[in-house]
Amino acid sequence: MNTLSEARVSELFGEFFGSHPKALVKAPGRVNLIGEHTDYNGGFVLPAAINYHTYIALSPRTDRTLRVVAWNFDNADVVIPLTEEQQEDESNNWSNYIRGVVQQLCRAGFTLAGGDLYIAGDLPSGAGLSSSASLEMAVIRALLSLSGEVIAPTKAALLGQAAENQFVGCNCGIMDQLISARGQANSALLIDCQDLSARAVTMPGDWEILIVHSGVKRGLVDSEYNQRRQQCEQAAAHFDQTSLRAVDLGDLLDAEGILDDLSFRRARHVLTENARTLIAADALAKGDLSTLVKVMGESHISMRDDFNITTPTIDRLVEIIAAAGEGQAGARMTGGGFGGCVVAVAPAAVIPRLMAAVSHTYEQETGCVPTLIPAKASAGAFNN
Template sequence: MKTLSNARVSELFEHYFAVAPVAVVKAPGRVNLIGEHTDYNGGFVLPAAINYHTYIAFAPRADRSLRLVAYNFDNELVTVDLDVDQVDDRNASWANYVRGVVQEMRTQGFALAGGDLYIAGDLHSGAGLSSSASLEMALIRALTALSGEQVDPTQAALMGQAAENNFVGCNCGIMDQLISARGQEHAALLIDCQELTARAVPVPADWEILIVHSGVKRGLVDSEYNQRRQQCEQAAAYFGQTSLRGVALEQLLAAEGQLDELSFRRARHVLTENQRTLAAANALAEGNLAGLIKVMAESHASMRDDFNITVSAIDTLVNILADAGEGKAGARMTGGGFGGCVVAMAPATVIPQLVAAVELYYQAKTGCEPTLIRAKASAGAFA
């Protein structure tokens, strides 16, 4: 997908609306280095905002409506009345994220103001890089700029999450919105999803992130994502807890055979993944490549065997990257699962051999066409 810029999206707005926008805002997507399906369980995650974004150019209107145009959906136009309760529109799926954000902002007491908005992104939709959270954070930035209102970055993230939970119908955790809002350049964030605190973990200057889209598109709302969340909640309830954050791994292991096998395995993934995420943050901070590679490999195996969210093509891709790295590259599936992307981290000098191996072997083995995305840890929408 072609990389966009503030200037390019400003031009697109002017071409469509025949006037110049007053401003352009953007919000990044993200890649999660480790910590999968831990966020909605009150656990730990280690994502980085990346240098691919949703951009919104905008200008005020005199009435109480939003006119939104989506570049990535053939310039589809959607109009939203700010003074009515929003209604789900199944004919414009991207617009439901907009309607959900507007609904949540109204609920939170934001006055909002009318405007013309041109939305364009260079994130791959359905890749597990949080194009939806990026849209939500960019939209909140644009809407508060139009109305002259202030919003705290964490409040913005919570409203974006609520829009997906309550309106779109995806019971996602807080990670995607929080990293899009609060990401830092040259660093991942270790996020405690229960306390909503974040600590920057610098990425060594000579390491790079390689994201590979498997060519298997995923859709969280229609996948088994919500089912996994229910299974985790059932496991937590067995121990009298509202989330797995309140359960110790030793408690869980002692209950093996008493808890049903599926709930046990789902919970084991989450609790061991929390430990791996903390270990990964320490390894990253210390520049300990071997330590990071180990926990990334263990994370992928846990997602495959205990959480059952990988697919054959993804497993093949991870193996290709690990073999090509020759002990100098960590690789794992990233995102909600059932397709999407794999993330690899390695010294910059190793990245070309990873790219070459994917191009040589992956499509031949799976029939799927990969997309290689070299990414940098970047600043969040409100940074």
């Protein structure tokens, strides 16, 4: 998979605007190693920022507007006023993420300043690698670079999440924005989504990450993501709690047959996934590959059977990778579900075997064309 460079994005800015940019910022996407649909339930997640980014080359303007150009959308450009009250743009849906961020920054009291922005990214959209959160964090960095204002990384993440929840209309949790803002090189980040505390978990030096795009695109806003969130809230309400984090697994298991089956299975996934995520973080820190392989496999089964967010194609891709790893590769679907990517963690020597198995078997069996994305755990937008 080809990646962009800062130099290339600066060149693209010059080709469009006819001058050199005054600055360039970037924010990474992420892959979640384990901990799916736990973030909005106040649970634990273990993502890593990756070396694929949204880049923004920028220069100041004298008026209070943004002129924004999107390379990934054939240089489509829009003009956005720097006001608190933003209007949705149905003809340029990509710009709504930017409009939402502008709205949240204004509401938070930031002054902001006009600018020309050229946005380009090498994160595939609809893959579950958080291209939207990457865009939001890059836009916050760009706008505050123009105005000379500063923001704490966690505050930036919260404003990005609010933009997506309140303006775009996707009820995402905090994980994607937080890891894009605060990721650390060569480490995953164990995040407690209840209090937003985070601990870097260094990956063993000879382990690598392989992301495989299944060839099945997904879209969170139009998917059943919001429905899953509502189902989790309903299950928590059965126990008079506002979040499943406050529900004990034993109490849930005792309620089987009392709680409706769908709510029970949704909650069982979340509570067991929280436990698996803590086990996985310890295994990663200790270099305990066999435990990591085990809990990643269990995570995928839980997403398939209890949360019902995988697809037969994704299930087959996980099977192919796990079989090729012969016990030395953890594999699971990653992201919100209904398509997107599979993530694998394995020693570097095993990765070529996984890639060969996917290349030789997956498309032939499913008719879907995979994209192999070797990735490194990288620094976040506010740690660059």
